[in-house]
Amino acid sequence: MNSTQSSGPAVRIENLDKYYGSFHALRKINLSVKRGERIVVCGPSGSGKSTMIRCINRLEQHNGGRITVLGTELNDDVGNIDEIRREVGMVFQHFNLFPHMTVLENCMIAPMIVRKRPRAEAETTARRYLEKVRIPEQAMKFPGQLSGGQQQRVAIARALCMQPQIMLFDEPTSALDPEMIAEVLDVMVRLASEGMTMICVTHEMGFARRVADRVIFMDAGEIVEEAPPEEFFTSCRNERTRQFLSQVLGH
């Protein structure tokens, strides 16, 4: 199974359609992400970028087209959904840490109850990743006692503890105070340098320039432009992209 998986793309999206009632949120999206590739998705609010990555681990159900993750198709088969969710980590805009558990427990619970790892092993893994996001000393605190930047780094560690093959980031720095954005981006840059497959919805264009293999611009539920960062930032063809970039980079 793993051998066939490792050959194909990490994520393949074909003709994806998504409606909220009569609102057409995603229109015929096509996207293929290779293993180890880093994708940055940007676009104005309401353009469908969050909806698209939330479809990849079935937090949103798509209405048309095909999504294949690591060789497994996302459909109504609950077994498939569970299998994909185990291998796809996600980091949210508002962190969504579990407030009734300590930082360490936040990182241990999924490996223990989903992957059935023994407690000692889960704890070792959790401490290793907390070390990696540079907050090992906060392990016994509760999320409410940490700053936003620290919480988001715990959220990254929590997702990594499942040892996923793909990481999804849904505007991970949008809810943070400016002085905390750097500490979160640092962790993401290091993760990228280690070869993790990453799909990031973000407005951090500096981050996109530094780590992305490809930048995708979405507007009104469509992928409007798709290019490597240098090309994207210097010579984009589309008018909407140019307008968006001038707004984001303008000041």
Next chain:
Amino acid sequence: MEMVVVAPPAPGRVEDLKRRFFATPLQALLSLISLAIMVFVVWKLLNWAVFSAVFTTTGGPEACQAAAGACWSVIAARWRIILFGLYPFEEQWRSALACVAVVVMTVLSCIPAFWTGRRIALVWGTGAALYYVLMKGGVLGLPFVGEEAWGGLALTLFIFVTTCLIGFPLAICLALLRRSDLPWISRTTGLIIDGVRSLPLISILFTFAVVLPFALPQWLQGDKLYRVILGSALFFSAYQAEIVRGGMQGVPAGQEEAAMALGMSYWQRIGRILLPQAMRNALPATINQFVISFKETSLVVIVGFFEILASGNAAYGTGEWRFAYVEVYAFIALIYFVFVFSLSRYGAFLERRMSVGER
């Protein structure tokens, strides 16, 4: 040094009293009148309850009636009826032990160290078995005592604890069903909850005790006591389900999404993420519901059970002690107070404990 240590607090308190109660001549007058009334009432009460009261049974009811104060002799003479109801006199030690078993079981399961599936099951299993064997007998050389003879405090505790024990899990099930994605499930559950809530408890108890036997085959009926407990648990669960649902609505949607993204199954999400947070939100209302249910156990008297309040009626209602009903009710009120007050304090402890992570 002295000034720093002694001076500030003492004048502060006196100043404060002056400012609050004696700021103007009129205010001072009102304060003094209120004080006089309070002293008078407290004195009268103490005089009645302690100084002029009769505590022993030696003089019998007659000595009591002659005295100016309270007649506590009625408690000394009749406490067994109040606590144990119609339970056979020779066997009442069993009823007392059963009460102890229920209280110990409840206290144990309130201690966080016992909050694992196996331990709580062990505590409840042992407690329930002990209670049942002690009360009913028929084994181990204990004479048989049917449910119709159970009464007093032992019965009140039994009805309350079993109502909560059955009603609470049922409430969680109802709350989960009510938030189901399938409209026919959530609507039907909503209809059941609202239906039960719009009926008076008395009519539900009456239906389960008296009407249900006509509708059910013999083997399904069970004893009247258990049908009544089932009815009261159903009533409890309808209210508690809405409390739990309210608690669930306070948990942000992102919590469940995060759990889903980590690959947790439905039951893992419910058990590990949603319910612990929902129950924390719902705690104050839940304690309220427990308190109400404890006091509502007294309604079973209408279907013929002698719980503690009815046993109290029997204790003074037999002729010679007929005049001493105030004392009997004061005694019963004290028992209710001890249980309900401990329940409230335990709720406060839980709230403090659970707010550790919350900022």
